[in-house]
Amino acid sequence: MATIKDVAKAAGVSVATVSRVLNTSENVRPDTVEAVQRAIEELDYHPNFLGRTLRRLETMKILVIVPTISNQFYSRVIRGIQSVAHQNGYHVMLAITESGLDSEQEYVQMAQRKLVDGIIFLHSTLEPERINELADSCPVVCANEYIPHTKLSVVSIDNVQAGYDATSFLLENGHRSIAFVSASSLYSSSALRRDGYLKAMAEWGISAEESWFLNEGLTFKAGRRAADRLLQMENLPDAVFAASDSAAIGLISALSGHGIQAGKDISIMGFDNNQIAEYYIPALTTVSQPQMEIGQKAMELLINKIQNPSCEPQRVTLPHRLEIRASVRLAPSRPAREKERKIHP
Amino acid sequence: MATIKDVAKAAGVSVATVSRVLNTSENVRPDTVEAVQRAIEELDYHPNFLGRTLRRLETMKILVIVPTISNQFYSRVIRGIQSVAHQNGYHVMLAITESGLDSEQEYVQMAQRKLVDGIIFLHSTLEPERINELADSCPVVCANEYIPHTKLSVVSIDNVQAGYDATSFLLENGHRSIAFVSASSLYSSSALRRDGYLKAMAEWGISAEESWFLNEGLTFKAGRRAADRLLQMENLPDAVFAASDSAAIGLISALSGHGIQAGKDISIMGFDNNQIAEYYIPALTTVSQPQMEIGQKAMELLINKIQNPSCEPQRVTLPHRLEIRASVRLAPSRPAREKERKIHP
DNA sequence: TTGAAAGCGCTAACAG
DNA sequence: CTGTTAGCGCTTTCAA
Numbered sequence: 001m002a003t004i005k006d007v008a009k010a011a012g013v014s015v016a017t018v019s020r021v022l023n024t025s026e027n028v029r030p031d032t033v034e035a036v037q038r039a040i041e042e043l044d045y046h047p048n049f050l051g052r053t054l055r056r057l058e059t060m061k062i063l064v065i066v067p068t069i070s071n072q073f074y075s076r077v078i079r080g081i082q083s084v085a086h087q088n089g090y091h092v093m094l095a096i097t098e099s100g101l102d103s104e105q106e107y108v109q110m111a112q113r114k115l116v117d118g119i120i121f122l123h124s125t126l127e128p129e130r131i132n133e134l135a136d137s138c139p140v141v142c143a144n145e146y147i148p149h150t151k152l153s154v155v156s157i158d159n160v161q162a163g164y165d166a167t168s169f170l171l172e173n174g175h176r177s178i179a180f181v182s183a184s185s186l187y188s189s190s191a192l193r194r195d196g197y198l199k200a201m202a203e204w205g206i207s208a209e210e211s212w213f214l215n216e217g218l219t220f221k222a223g224r225r226a227a228d229r230l231l232q233m234e235n236l237p238d239a240v241f242a243a244s245d246s247a248a249i250g251l252i253s254a255l256s257g258h259g260i261q262a263g264k265d266i267s268i269m270g271f272d273n274n275q276i277a278e279y280y281i282p283a284l285t286t287v288s289q290p291q292m293e294i295g296q297k298a299m300e301l302l303i304n305k306i307q308n309p310s311c312e313p314q315r316v317t318l319p320h321r322l323e324i325r326a327s328v329r330l331a332p333s334r335p336a337r338e339k340e341r342k343i344h345p
Numbered sequence: 346m347a348t349i350k351d352v353a354k355a356a357g358v359s360v361a362t363v364s365r366v367l368n369t370s371e372n373v374r375p376d377t378v379e380a381v382q383r384a385i386e387e388l389d390y391h392p393n394f395l396g397r398t399l400r401r402l403e404t405m406k407i408l409v410i411v412p413t414i415s416n417q418f419y420s421r422v423i424r425g426i427q428s429v430a431h432q433n434g435y436h437v438m439l440a441i442t443e444s445g446l447d448s449e450q451e452y453v454q455m456a457q458r459k460l461v462d463g464i465i466f467l468h469s470t471l472e473p474e475r476i477n478e479l480a481d482s483c484p485v486v487c488a489n490e491y492i493p494h495t496k497l498s499v500v501s502i503d504n505v506q507a508g509y510d511a512t513s514f515l516l517e518n519g520h521r522s523i524a525f526v527s528a529s530s531l532y533s534s535s536a537l538r539r540d541g542y543l544k545a546m547a548e549w550g551i552s553a554e555e556s557w558f559l560n561e562g563l564t565f566k567a568g569r570r571a572a573d574r575l576l577q578m579e580n581l582p583d584a585v586f587a588a589s590d591s592a593a594i595g596l597i598s599a600l601s602g603h604g605i606q607a608g609k610d611i612s613i614m615g616f617d618n619n620q621i622a623e624y625y626i627p628a629l630t631t632v633s634q635p636q637m638e639i640g641q642k643a644m645e646l647l648i649n650k651i652q653n654p655s656c657e658p659q660r661v662t663l664p665h666r667l668e669i670r671a672s673v674r675l676a677p678s679r680p681a682r683e684k685e686r687k688i689h690p
Numbered sequence: 691t692t693g694a695a696a697g698c699g700c701t702a703a704c705a706g
Numbered sequence: 707c708t709g710t711t712a713g714c715g716c717t718t719t720c721a722a
Contacts, residue, residue: 018716
């Protein structure tokens with residue numbers, strides 16, 4: 001491996017000059033530049049960025065902590081992050097915490113060890129104090145989930161409003177008994193959507209029954225479990241609002257195995273508008289989130305924080321949208337043209 | 346930021362001793378260890394790994410080049426990679442090349458610049474020569490796709506056999522006119538599955554018609570496009586073999602919009618056994634790949650290559666399996682118990 | 691416009 | 707068992 005020294009020697013200049021050429025800096029005579037470049041070419045030299053990194057004490061890497069990438073919601077947020085990262089010369093490292101294989105704690109150390117310049121949490125199970133500690137020594141932002149008792153920047157939709165809109169839509173279309181499938185309150189988003197759900201129900205004067213809350217989780221399997229519980233009830237609810245498309249699909253699939261058709265015998269509302277929602281049979285009515293934008297904005301905030309560590313944390317709310325398809329039975333009177341209503345925060 | 350020097354000073358020892366303690370090395374008196382640890386505690390010292398990295402000239406990072414992470418196939422392979430990486434102290438960086446946003450070339454430079462210790466390609470659009478060049482200066486392995494004219498280790502299923510098995514299954518169940526949806530030959534896996542398809546068709550004395558080859562791609566949208574073409578044919582084929590579950594689902598969804606039911610009016614075979622396959626309606630008959638294992642094995646090969654650069658490239662073939670569900674109509678005579686036949690390479 | 695030299699933070703011989 | 711010392715490869719003052 002040729003080093004900068006070898007190039008300097010070959011070009012008959014000092015390492016400082018080579019360094020200048022590498023960084024396309026000015027103040028080098030054109031013929032010197034050329035000589036250096038020839039030497040680089042001849043030696044097939046590639047600068048070792050570790051040296052630069054150590055010297056500059058910046059890695060140009062950021063860490064994204066994500067529960068799973070099997071869910072399209074996260075993969076789209078990550079794409080958003082990656083696009084902005086790339087535009088700004090950053091590289092993205094992923095910490096997938098699912099299954100506890102990689103302890104979050106362990107990854108957080110990477111920041112303290114200066115292996116990354118910042119962290120984006122797409123979800124966290126760490127205690128707020130630990131996060132605050134971390135945030136004191138390293139730029140951190142949250143996307144999608146809000147971590148209580150911390151003063152971090154966070155970008156997400158208005159989950160309360162989204163839960164409210166989804167539930168209202170069900171109510172407006174004549175559904176009254178509405179079950180709610182979500183993750184436990186480990187996810188702030190789930191808890192907030194539930195608040196929205198409760199608010200809408202209250203407005204219509206309906207008090208939700210205890211049995212309607214199915215905290216089975218957000219996965220396909222969770223949906224299936226929720227279906228099992230639904231099937232054991234005396235009265236099947238009119239509708240189910242699931243806090244993820246995967247859960248909604250698990251639900252529909254399991255119910256269909258018992259001859260219950262979504263969109264006909266029962267209405268199912270999903271959340272996220274994953275690509276499959278459009279292709280599922282029946283196509284899923286769901287709440288669409290601007291996933292790419294969430295990622296992009298989060299990365300922008302992080303870069304801002306890296307460049308200007310003393311800046312104030314921000315709370316960015318992006319718009320969601322109801323995506324009306326076939327899995328929710330509409331009231332006969334409902335006009336068809338109201339296909340996509342955009343709700344701004 | 347406290348450095349190793351500060352700790353040394355505070356503990357009244359040399360930096361070498363601190364370094365020894367950090368690396369849990371032997372040969373340090375217990376009370377010295379304790380003194381150092383106290384100093385570390387007091388100063389809230391976190392070692393800066395960049396120093397170590399530069400010194401050891403190894404980053405303990407590997408790069409995974411992947412076309413997309415929105416497809417569950419890739420996310421599972423990545424999980425496999427990550428699990429083995431983690432066990433061995435490596436961290437994973439992702440290069441998502443989809444949409445040409447991140448040029449592959451650019452990422453490959455990271456290896457040359459010593460920012461990563463090795464690369465796993467899940468797919469590549471680089472010319473074979475460039476890959477070979479790269480492989481000369483950096484450990485590289487391929488997973489899933491085979492890159493022709495290169496001498497890299499690669500781990501995948503036997504795609505010819507898988508294509509053959511899937512097609513044979515359709516043939517055995519009475520289907521004769523079978524369309525084939527796949528990506529263009531940019532993906533070696535697609536080309537190989539096609540070979541298997543042709544082999545099976547030939548064995549049954551059926552010559553595939555030109556119009557049966559629908560090289561629309563592997564995405565949901567590709568499946569939809571394939572459906573459009575199917576619908577324009579004079580005679581709808583008996584069955585379609587799609588080289589991905591997403592394409593199969595796009596297909597089924599689009600056909601269903603025209604009143605054609607998969608599993609009844611037409612048979613659809615998918616590929617990959619994504620989680621959705623089980624939850625789709627109708628559930629997808631598909632070829633299951635051991636995605637996690639592919640990733641794990643690839644990472645093992647890479648680590649081996651890193652530790653022993655002169656080792657010979659290997660070709661690892663993992664078993665696939667037919668997953669029989671509802672989207673393929675079975676011949677009446679077919680015994681039900683042959684539910685899962687495992688085919689070893 | 692260029693070079694010499696001092697590190698970035700850490701590790702690893704080599705002495706003692 | 708511990709300290710001294712010489713770098714890893716690069717950038718960046720400071721002089722010349």
